[in-house]
Amino acid sequence: MTARPRRLLSYVGLGLLSGAIFLLDGLLSMGPTVEMLQVAVILLTLFLPGRTPTLGFGVLTTVFVGISCALQYDTGIPAQSLMDRGLVLAGLWTAVAVVLRHKQVRQAQRESAAKAQAILETTVDGIITIDPDGLIESFNPAAEDIFGYEAEEVLGENVKVLMPSPYREEHDEYLRSYHETGHRRIIGIGREVRGRRKDGSTFPMDLAVSEVELGDRTLFTGIVRDVSERRRLEKEILEVSEEERRRIGQDLHDGLGQMLTGIGLLSQDVTRQLEEEHHERADDMAEITNHIKEADQYARDLSHGLIPVDVEANGLAEALRRLSQNAVRMFDVACSFREIDTVLVHNNTVATHLYRIVQEAVSNAVRHGEADDIKVILAEGDEQIRLQVRDDGTGFDTDAADGSGMGVNIMNHRARIIGGTLEVSSQLGDGTVVTCTVPQTADEAGRSTAARSAAPAPS
Template identity: 55%
Template structure:
């Protein structure tokens, strides 16, 4: 342990220094105040021992222990003369950790040092725990933001720029870079960079092949950890990396749709700066980038394929269906036949509702009648995503655009249908990966740091009890340490519950909703109830997580935007449907609201409902407040309609 020892009296310095050296301290002995201040500022020793020979030395000692702001130290004042007791009141007001009063006796001084050493180690463990929690939280935030950008269909370059910047910041690294190559044999070119001084020019590149880090990473495929760049023998770093003085680094490959897209690397000026948890975090970032790039590439390939098909066949790939005022089908093109599995002869003359699942099938005629009576449009002239049903009973998501045409004095409706199962599958996969990474980080916090904190807390409590039984003075301080460790453990567990809100069992959703209601009351100061006549079991954990997130967003909106004082979460099962309702007594929800003024929360709730094949309605209640209703038909078939399963 590094220790700073200051005192004007040479004999006392030598005597105390000898005791500290025998206890294994790395002691820096200073006879002059300016020497002690300089050493304290340069090395930041965790323990300072000041021999206060007389009251005239008080100002010099005060300057030494004040040190630099933000540096946590443990300070012992040695008052070798019994007359120094008169200074105790002055010293106690300045945050001194302990005092030693009287002649320096080895046994008594050793006992005092044993207590202080434990205090120093406890402070160090607490700082390490706090730093670890803060680092994990920063990393979680980066992964969550990337997942959100992927869902919001942010362009790839913006995501790459954020990935480099966020990864460097979360790891407290010096700089980072993303390099890409058109083929594994091509030159690597700069795609995104952060933290380089001076900034890297756009034409920055690295030769291909395993002789340099990027090519070696592609060839090896596994994460590459550089502990000491000066001793690295597997590959070379390009000169522009060495010029900034990097000593350690971390490099992972970003996969593309048919071949590697490139690599993400971060660097530090200190050796051995990256460990396994850092590798796991960067792997999560790379996974989201990879899946996004693959999805965008697949979408682009699909668009090119559709364009070629239209050019070759001169026909549309979208289903086109026309119906009359009564809803009877008049035309059904070849693409519609492929989409729904019916032949035109089987459909023409029948009501179009045969292409819809319940409950939309039963409601369709009422929509047409309401439009004819009021002229109020709900879908005509507006593109919308709905659920269709094929001949074999399979349900699937589709985009529907309906237009109205008056022909020869009568009214017909033309609908253009596009099957978006593949797009939904890709979006669901991105969301699954993001949730999986959050769950993994949460599990790591629980199983790793959480268990460690629990163990440390139990040890500290045991030590406190033993010292209290012995009547030792330091028992209170040890108990305080145990309580601080317990607080840190509770904080880690709350982080874990936020990352994995729904347990992996059928009843996990109800447990999570009860916890949500309790947390809302505690955090927002409102009344929040869970109303359920029976336990509603949802066996699909992905569906349960979506329902929980919708309820969480609805409760948050009710308090923050609706100014509600009472919120009720209803969980019900009617026939073979699961219904989630969140009802509040706030200011209500405007029926007409500019899309640009709607927050991301409403969009994300609707998106999650679509992913499950559910129907989400938001309305103001006549008696005041807002009701958000998520109706999930046949939950045993939820999340499967695009995979070719029958409901």
């Protein structure tokens, strides 16, 4: 049965019920008891949509009560009975007002729910709701597209199924710590993190998490946006930039540097001859020779700055070792480098950005942290490369920091470009730890290139 015949049948049923109550009223002595049954008719209109049924049956029941009063009218009827009829009518229309208000509220709730559902289903951002234990309660279509899961596959599962290592293992502890201490790392802040798709692949995403109180329940809503394409374009732009830097650095080293070296040798030979002849311009020539040597060294320093990491796979470790030695000499601090096992980074872009992150972290430790001892640690696991810079400086309050430091922003940007994440932990008076974690997948292109280069040429 369609909606319209069913509604019509409801109208007829309520009309018959109201009429039956009217007939019952005629068979009984005059009093408010039977008439108050008309209130039940009004309440039943709660199940009919719109305002019209409620108003219509409000009028109908009022007419029946009035007819009943007219039929039983007698001058001998006490005023109390008439007052009771008046109270019955007041009760009827109070019920009408309550039903109309309830319908208005329910309609507003339905419209709000429909709008929310429309937003959830049409937004390009993934929206995920979890309970205090981290179990997924809702998973919109955009989230299905981003992560590759159907909603039915993840509802009731722990949200860490959407996270790669090491965040998957750390998530439960983070939630527990938040419930106990209220310390926030993501909730109400928003940051870029890495997500894990159903096929096991990882990707960068913007994540904003908010806390929602629903009565005695607490829910967390996460809004997710896949930024893979944006990061890919940024990476391509930076790779072009880095390639141009390497080209200029190579030209400085192999072109201008070699020319200046040759000119320096010639001028040195001419200087020696003029000195042997006691020529009056011998001192001038010696000064020219010194300037050429300085220009040669300056060109080489520029080329090393433009190409800080050698193209070999172990170039990052050697570059970081040199950086540590230079920090000792330039800043008069203790700076050490430790490589855990052998870490090979084949992708020169990844290696260069990691080097720049350490360079910035060491500089911040000396300039802002007033550190005396700095440790640089490079390690490699099955799924990731981790680079850490520790210092014993003054530190800072991470909760009070506004995140506006240009150095930290640049380090964050470099980490994101190579598909990694950056974490900065610090306490006042207890130094700072900067940790950059890069998945092994970020180095796959470099590994493939290295493998092709190492393969023997076909005969």
